[in-house]
Amino acid sequence: MKRHLLGAAAMAMLLSACATGYHSASNPVLGLTGGYWDQPGPGRLxxxxxxxxxxITPDKVATYLLYRCAEVTQREGGSHFVFYTSLPDAISDRRSTERIVNSLGGKPATYAYILVLADAETDALSATEIVTRLGPLVKPAPKQGGAS
Known part of the structure; x- marks a missing residue:
């Protein structure tokens, strides 16, 4: 019993001592440190x-958000997306590229609404370009080396 408690305490300390990586917030272990999420609606948003x-820095959270928006766009079969910082902006079609990061209990967090598009449009962001440009920052290649 003592071993399990020590193991759980060590895992909690390990997770809390590291900056949040790029992963789903629904991950039962890693999700304790944060992560990405997405949900439908309203409408096509x-x-x-x-x-x-x-x-983790607010800049890195903003980068992860933009990258996740591009991934969701590709998952949904789109090539571009329109980025809105809030629901009222989406309703008014006030498009943005600015990512506003707030602090929730001293921890950076942000969200946006996106509209997935099949083709390029004025002020639409290319999902492929974002994944290509930000991919090395968000999902760095594993280090080579070690024993064979």
Whole structure:
């Protein structure tokens, strides 16, 4: 019993000592430190978000959000997306590229609404371009080396 408690405490300390990585917030272990999420609606909009722990910078949270928006666009079969910082902006079709990161209990978090498009449109962002440009920052290649 003592071993299990020590193991759980060590895991909690390990998770809390590291900046949030790029992963789903629904992950039962990693999700404790934050992560990305998305949900439908209203209408054709998709709400996408990312929350971090106290060891991640707001800039990195904003980068992860934009990357996740591009991934969701590709998952939904689109090539471009329109980015809205709020639901009222989406209703008024006030498109943006600015990612506003707030703090929730001292931890950076943000969300946006996106409209997935099949083709390029004025002020639409290319999902492929974003995944290509931000991919190395968000999902760095594993380090080579070690024993064979």
């Amino acid at each position: 998709i709400k996408v978000g990312f929350a971090g722990n106290g060891f």
